Amino acid sequence: MSYAWNWGVLFQSPYLGWLGQGIAMTIVISLAGWAIAITIGTLIGVLHSGGRGAMRMVTGSYINLFRNVPLLLQMFLWFFVVPELLPKTVGTWLKRDLPHPEIVTAIVALGLFTASRVAVQVSAGIAAVPRGQSMAARASGLSTVQAYRHVLLPQAFRIVVPPLTSEFLTIFKNSSIALTIGVYELTAQTQQIQSFTYQGFEAFTAATVVYMAIALVVTTLMTAIERRISVAGSAAKG
Amino acid sequence: MVAMIRIEGLSKSYGEVAVLRNCSLEVARGEVVVICGPSGSGKSTFVKCINGIEPIQAGRVVIDGDDLPSKPAAAARIRSRVGMVFQHFELYPHLTVMENVCLAQIHVLKRSRAEAEDKARSLLERVGLVDKEAAYPGQLSGGQQQRIAIVRALAMDPLAMLFDEPTSALDPEMIGEVLAVMLELAREGMTMVVVTHEMGFAKAAADRVVFMDRGEIVEVAETRRFFAEPSSERARLFLSRILAH
C-alpha cells in the first residue's frame, strides 16, 4: 500500500478548525439530546411504572414507537416529514425561520429516541425497588408523589445509574447519525477533511481517538457518581 | 367508650379470590390484641386494611371515631396516625437512621427538622439506639433495624400501632430485644394489634387473642381463656401444633 501519511494535515488551517468544530458540535448535540432524554425519559418511566389503564398504554406506546423505529429513520422523519404534517404556519416557520433547523432536529430526534430507552431503565429501576418500601412509605402517610420523591426514586436512581451510563455513551455514538441531515458534527467534519485532503486515515483516526476519549470521560464521570451515591452498608456494590 | 379501632363486616378479595370474609373486630383504647392463625389465613391483609394501604371491597374501618375513606389516597391523614411495623422492617436503605425517623414527621406532620430530630432522639434513647442516628440501615443488625422501625412509627404519635410478624425475620438472639420494646409499649398503654406466632408475647402482653383461618375471624377470646380452652376446633388444632415446637 503506497499511502502518503501526513499527520500534519490535522493541525493545519482550516482542517484543525473543522475538527474542533466537529468535536464541539458532537458534544453539544449529544449533551442537549441527553438533557431531553433524561427529563422526558424519567417522566415517562415514572408514569409507566405507576400508571394503569390509559396512562400505561400511552407511555407504553411511546416507548415501543421510539425504541423500535431505527434512529436514522426517525431523523429523516423529524427533518423531512414532520414539518409537512404540522399546520402550515408552523411548518413554514420550522423550515424557513428556525435557525439551524438541522441541529435542532438532530437534538430533538436524539433526545426523544434516547428518552424511550431511559424510560425503560427508569421504569425497571422503580419496579426493582422492593414492594415493601412503597408500602412503608404509604403507611406513614406520605402521598404518592412524596413516596416517589423521597423513597422510590432515590433507590431506583441508584439501580439505574449503570444502565444509564451505557445509554449516555451511546448517545455520543448515535449523534454521528446527525450527519445524514447535514449537521457538521465530528464524523461529518472528518469526512470533509478526507475529501479535501485525501488524508482519510489520519482524519478518521482522529475521530476514533476523540470518540474513545469522550467515552473515557463519560465512564469516569459516571463511576464517580456511582461511588458518590452508593449507600453505606448496602450489599449492592458494582 | 368509643373503640380506638372498629372494623365492621370487612371483606376483601384479590380479583376472584376472597382473602377476607366479613371480619369484625373492636379494639379498645390501650388494648393489646394478638392475631394468630395459619399461613395464608389473611392476617397480613387484615392488618394492612386497618390502616388503609389495601383497599377493601366491603365493610368499614373506623379509627378513633373517624371512618377510613375507601380510596387509599384519601386515607393518608388517618394512616399517618396508625403506625405500622413490618416483618422485614422496610427501613429506607438510602437514608440514615435519623432521616428514616424524620421523613414522615417533616413531610406529613409538617414538623420542623429540629422538632423532628428532638422527637427522634428521645425515642431512639428509649430503645437504646441513640448512638446509631448517623448509621444506614444496612450497617445495623436485624434487631436494631426493627427497633428503629418501631421508633419511626412512634415518632408520628400514633393512636395505635400495628405489627405484622415483627420478629419472624429475626435471628433468635435478637427476638428478645424487639419484644422487650413492644412489651414496654403495651405497658404504657399503647393500643396495639400484633400479628405474631410468639405465644410467649401473647401471654405476657395481650388482652385478647384473635384466631384467623381462611380469611375469617374464627375466634376472639380473652388471652388466658384462649390458651386454656379455645372454643373452636380449628384454634385448638392450631395451638397444639404451634405449642408443640
Ligand SMILES: Nc1ncnc2c1ncn2[C@@H]1O[C@H](COP(=O)(O)OP(=O)(O)OP(=O)(O)O)[C@@H](O)[C@H]1O
Ligand atoms: N397482592 C396479592 N395478590 C393476590 N393474592 C394475595 C396478595 N396478597 C396476599 N394474597 C393472598 O391472600 C391470602 C392471605 O394472605 P396474607 O398474606 O394476608 O396471609 P397471612 O395470614 O399473613 O399469611 P402468612 O402467615 O404466611 O404471612 C393468601 O392466600 C395470599 O396468597
Ligand SMILES: [Mg+2]
Ligand atoms: Mg403475613
